[in-house]
Amino acid sequence: VQLVESGGGLVQPGGSLRLSCAASGLNFPIYTMGWYRQAPGNLRELVATITSGGYTNYLDSVKGRFTISRDNAKSTSYLQMNSLKPEDTAVYYCNAKMTPRNYWGQGTQVTVSS
Numbered sequence: 835v836q837l838v839e840s841g842g843g844l845v846q847p848g849g850s851l852r853l854s855c856a857a858s859g860l861n862f863p864i865y866t867m868g869w870y871r872q873a874p875g876n877l878r879e880l881v882a883t884i885t886s887g888g889y890t891n892y893l894d895s896v897k898g899r900f901t902i903s904r905d906n907a908k909s910t911s912y913l914q915m916n917s918l919k920p921e922d923t924a925v926y927y928c929n930a931k932m933t934p935r936n937y938w939g940q941g942t943q944v945t946v947s948s
Contacts, residue, residue, distance in 0.1 A: 835859040835937045837928045842942030845918055849946070853913040855928030855939060865932045867904055867911040871924035871944075878927070882913060896922075918946045 841853040853869065868883040882902035883891045890902055901914040911928065923946050928939035 835930070837930055837937055837939035839926065839928045839939045839942040842926060842944045844945045844947065846948050847919060847946055849918050850914070850916045851918065851944060853915070853926055853928075853942060853944075855911045855913075857909045857911070857928075857930055860930060860935075860937070862909040862930075863906040865930045865935075867902070868929040868931065869902060869911075869913045870927045870929055871922075872927070872941075873924040876924075881926070884911065915944070918944075920946045922946050 836858045838856045839853060841851060843851060845851050864886050866883055866885045869881040870878050871881050872878040879893065881893050881896055882900055884902045884904050892900060899917045904911045922944060924944060925941040926944050927941045930937045
């Protein structure tokens with residue numbers, strides 16, 4: 835199983851980024867896909883999830899700014915991030931979960947700074 839994130843980078847406050855997570859080696863449509871992040875000195879936290887049925891869940895601080903989605907035909911999940919703030923700076927990790935299976939990507943850095 836491989837989860838490969840892309841789309842991270844440096845963006846100014848108020849800007850946007852779209853993260854992608856390309857999955858392989860698993861039956862993608864039946865997995866809950868998630869995005870987590872970890873800033874230096876902090877624990878990894880859940881940002882957003884989307885179930886196989888399309889139900890979504892978000893961290894309170896990103897509601898209304900971030901949107902998680904999935905394309906089962908492409909085995910890819912996305913995290914559209916708008917109105918980015920400096921406190922969104924972190925390494926963002928893709929996750930695929932179907933208990934007891936739980937897989938992680940290698941992470942992509944997002945830095946929000948002027």
